[in-house]
Amino acid sequence: MEESQPPVAVGAEEGDVNPPQIDDPLSNGASAQVHLPRITIRYCTQCNWMLKAAYFAQELLSTFSTSLGEVALIPATGGVFTISILHSSTVAFSAQETALWDRKTSGGFPEMKQLKALVRDIVDPSRDLGHVDRALAKQIQDMSLSGQGRTSSTTEACSTEPARAAEGGVGGKSP
16 A cells, blocks of 8 residues: 655655745744725625625725725625624724614615715724715705705615515505
């Protein structure tokens, strides 16, 4: 029976007494752990919200580029559309997940400027978002002058939510 031979490093020959060493970045004590935030967008596949989720992911990656470690799209069902961020906590020196948006509790989908401001407040609070910040300031000022509260975004319902569909919430009109 043959004994199994250990794998030979690239560039080494079988008879080499001192084969070339393979660089292991962790062997010198360096940490492979990266502390960049991870954004998770969970979307309903039955509602066909994948393109909306991909659009949000693309906009966040374009705006925050190297300040984000990852933006993950996670398919789900049941009318779910949630956006959360896993980031390092300065208080507990550990990772913390923060819900940024939930379609069911927040009343629809976020506007892109709202989402970017929410991410910015966690990732880099001192960062200026330029026209996004000016638009948000104007929106807040307009709402305070008119005495109105927060206006909800367009709420789309999934076909898996029968109560809303029966009320005419999905493309129909209320009786």
